[in-house]
Amino acid sequence: MHPKNKHNSSYNFEELKSNHRELSDYLISNPHNNNVTIDFSNSQAVLELNKAILNYYYEIENWDIPKGSLCPPIPGRADYIHHITDLLAEDIKKSSLIKGLDIGVGANCIYPILGAKINGWKMVGSDINLDSVSYARKNIASNSNLKDYIEIRHQENNANIFRGIIQSEDYFHFTMCNPPFHSSPEEAKKGTQRKLNNLSRSDKTIIPLELNFGGQANELWCNGGEALFIKRMIKQSTDFKNQVGWFTSLVSKKENLPKIYKQLNKLNTIYKTIAMSQGNKKSRFVAWKFPKE
Structure with a gap:
């Protein structure tokens, strides 16, 4: 994990239960x-x-998600925030007020919450699912220490990623995204079963698939899967190249990287891949920007 991540060591369950009985x-x-x-x-x-x-760790006293929504592993989510901090440090002074956009914020609103609490960033979260938008707003409203830092916007057009969310007066130092990585519900179920298998439970075959590996359809899968979603994001980012410093997206499957690089090269972007790891799990995100004209 990133050296600044609070979750580098094992969970201290005794301390954790003292704040949440x-x-x-x-x-x-x-x-x-x-x-x-x-x-x-x-x-x-x-x-x-x-x-x-x-x-x-973050003084969030009221947080919840609806049944069936994605329950995020917080240490890994915090790692993405810390690595974006390093990415921005190359171009931005520490005193600058940073503003970020989370594409597909979900009901859990976890990236805006962590961005606000770890770094004091102003965050906007967007989502196509009205229930997720409503729940994310509820999580913000339930914690007075978040209200001045986070705004949730509804994406009304499923074909758009940035249009309809980034307004003419907006400038974001970065965007971030944890895209749906499966291409179909069947593939999503297979991925869930693999995770359950890795838990090595003796009764794992009877565990319902939704459990903590839950997620709404738009959180887990989309037509074409992760690669096509990110390629579409890259293509649409050209219209907002003057309103965003760095565009970024997690890439869960490294075999998708060549397709993503091809799209980035096609549009003459400046890009890099930042590696991350949480224990034995390896992950990464791609960051790109456009040369100044």
């Missing part, structure tokens, strides 16, 4: 080393862990 109901003993942990295949346990983390 509901977590106590889900603490168990790890059969391999007797350490305290939770059952990560239990969706409610993961939700309560997230609530405890947000409360303990």
